[in-house]
Amino acid sequence: MTIKSILVATACLSVLSFAAIPEMKITTKDNKDVLTVCSGMEMMGMCMGTTTKSYFNITNFQLTGHSTRNSKPDSIKVRGNSTANAAKKPYKIKFGEKVSLFNKEPAKSWVLLANFYDATFALNSMAFELGKRLGLEFTPTSQHVDLHINNQYKGIYQLTEQIQSNKGRVDIREKHNGWLVEFDYHDPEQDERLSYFKTSKYDLGTFIKAPELDEMENPRDSTQLRFVKTDLNNLVNKMAENGFPNNGYRDLIDLESFAKYVLIQLVMDNSDFNSKFQDGGLPGSNYAYKIDDCEKIKAGPLWDFDLAVVTKSSHPRHDYSKDNETITPTHAFYKKLWEDDVFKAKYKKAWIENKNHFQAMSNFIDSISNAVRGSVNNNTWNSGTLNTSTFDSEIANLKSWWTKRLNWVGQQIGSQLNGKDGQLGIDGSKDIAQSSNACNTRSSSSNNISSSSNKSSSSSSATTPILLSQTTIGNIHAQAKNNAIVLENLPNNAKIEVYNLQGKHIYSTNSENSQILRIPVLTKGMYIIRVRLGNSTSTYQNRIYLY
Numbered sequence: 001m002t003i004k005s006i007l008v009a010t011a012c013l014s015v016l017s018f019a020a021i022p023e024m025k026i027t028t029k030d031n032k033d034v035l036t037v038c039s040g041m042e043m044m045g046m047c048m049g050t051t052t053k054s055y056f057n058i059t060n061f062q063l064t065g066h067s068t069r070n071s072k073p074d075s076i077k078v079r080g081n082s083t084a085n086a087a088k089k090p091y092k093i094k095f096g097e098k099v100s101l102f103n104k105e106p107a108k109s110w111v112l113l114a115n116f117y118d119a120t121f122a123l124n125s126m127a128f129e130l131g132k133r134l135g136l137e138f139t140p141t142s143q144h145v146d147l148h149i150n151n152q153y154k155g156i157y158q159l160t161e162q163i164q165s166n167k168g169r170v171d172i173r174e175k176h177n178g179w180l181v182e183f184d185y186h187d188p189e190q191d192e193r194l195s196y197f198k199t200s201k202y203d204l205g206t207f208i209k210a211p212e213l214d215e216m217e218n219p220r221d222s223t224q225l226r227f228v229k230t231d232l233n234n235l236v237n238k239m240a241e242n243g244f245p246n247n248g249y250r251d252l253i254d255l256e257s258f259a260k261y262v263l264i265q266l267v268m269d270n271s272d273f274n275s276k277f278q279d280g281g282l283p284g285s286n287y288a289y290k291i292d293d294c295e296k297i298k299a300g301p302l303w304d305f306d307l308a309v310v311t312k313s314s315h316p317r318h319d320y321s322k323d324n325e326t327i328t329p330t331h332a333f334y335k336k337l338w339e340d341d342v343f344k345a346k347y348k349k350a351w352i353e354n355k356n357h358f359q360a361m362s363n364f365i366d367s368i369s370n371a372v373r374g375s376v377n378n379n380t381w382n383s384g385t386l387n388t389s390t391f392d393s394e395i396a397n398l399k400s401w402w403t404k405r406l407n408w409v410g411q412q413i414g415s416q417l418n419g420k421d422g423q424l425g426i427d428g429s430k431d432i433a434q435s436s437n438a439c440n441t442r443s444s445s446s447n448n449i450s451s452s453s454n455k456s457s458s459s460s461s462a463t464t465p466i467l468l469s470q471t472t473i474g475n476i477h478a479q480a481k482n483n484a485i486v487l488e489n490l491p492n493n494a495k496i497e498v499y500n501l502q503g504k505h506i507y508s509t510n511s512e513n514s515q516i517l518r519i520p521v522l523t524k525g526m527y528i529i530r531v532r533l534g535n536s537t538s539t540y541q542n543r544i545y546l547y
Helices: 003-019 123-133 190-195 222-240 255-267 332-337 341-359 361-375 388-413 438-442
Strands: 023-028 036-038 051-053 056-063 073-078 091-099 107-113 142-149 152-161 179-183 196-198 205-210 286-290 470-473 476-481 484-488 494-500 505-510 516-519 525-533 539-546
Touching (some): 123 142, 123 152, 123 341, 142 361, 179 222, 205 222, 222 332, 222 505, 255 332, 255 341, 255 388, 505 516
Parallel strands (some): 023 142
Antiparallel strands (some): 036 051, 056 073, 073 091, 179 286, 484 516, 494 525
16 A cells, blocks of 8 residues: 555545544433424414423433443423424433533533534534633533434434533522523513513513522512612613713623624624514524622623524525625614724724634634534435535535635724724724722712711601611611622612712612512622602611621
8 A cells, every 4th residue: 555545544534533423312201202382373384372392201311422320311302492393403401410421511401402504513613612712701512413312313413501500601609699691582481481571771581591490499489580680770771871881881791701792693693693583683592691799791601503694585594695794783782882982992802812713713614514524414404404415515605605704804893903994993992901890890980978977868767877787778678698688668669779888879779669679799898778769859778787
């Protein structure tokens, strides 16, 4: 054998060995199909009524490269929204105990993404890879597998972590102060209604993913999640105020994470970001989180990119003929960020400092192609059934589009960190450093009041100041514990303000017809609580010690 023949044989062996993806085999009890149940009429494959996604018990689970465990997985169900009714469905597996798959952090919940709309199997992987390279926290990792359920081949799936609060995922440090939410235009299902709300500004449909209701003391008491609503409404209200962006809103939000998150979404032209299929561009599968009360609100994790590179007119097909889709946000919430020169400067900086990572995605696409190519035949996708020829064509189209897209993005954003250039004219010199600690910035807020006064501003007398962890403010009961202040017996539409003893404004909110309000974590010490009752002139004030 010649040296040339040896090299060719070695190269072929390398590709073949890399191409083999692990097999996952699942058997359900009584070999039942894992399906959704539609309670209403179905039209064009979509359920017009309520779709129920029930768990099915698993009796056997095998995954290449993983030894048999003592206890078997618990169950599997269909997951997702539009793809839940697709010919190739995504799944969620819930194990009976925490399990580590492919050396990832042990957890009970795992996801199998179908990538039904993506014939390249690369788009979600690209987003996750970019998130990791750009330093976005808690970006999922994934592994492609060949999935078999009840001895039937289901196709190539992408095994990844569930977006949830857990060690190694979104690692919330304080259960009653940190949170994880999803902004999504879909209506809540029956079991999601208690943990769903719309923000006071910008119409963000918000699903609270953590804390989970079943983790709360009373799972039917949605007021226990009110602090999440309070945090988000404080942010959007600040963004809508006069004086934005120099009104303290930056004390609440981590602009660097949002700049990187938005950049990845828009460079990849992801249709589920500022959805092109909903009036007003409502977000879908957008996530944000807060680790504890002294952390600012951050964007992420990244999720749901199988509908990237899609125009409204071509949905649900990818449209590789266009590379000039917008590189600026379209939904009101993200557009408001675009009114802040500091955010835009960070957005530009994220592009300039990470352009090489975006360019590296062409080779990354090849690595995905090499890994799954041996399994593409007979895979169902939204345009029919894949074979190696159509797969190779889709890969080539994606790579060609990516090259054109990056060239166009570079022309729009520019390349100067300390001046204006590019079609968007972003001034990179407007960037400023942000403190990562929200607690350090609260006390610097404006709106001073006199700390010496403890008298009511009306004929209603205030209670005498006492240095206790429990007190009353008018008829309102205030209690400080676990680094938080809880107000009970609140009247309707009361305005609550918190000041430190130097008279600086710390926090404000409205009771919004709730008799119980939880004020987020403050540092230890004494605070002045002021409560104004509706539209009346009555104001109550007292001091409380937070220990």
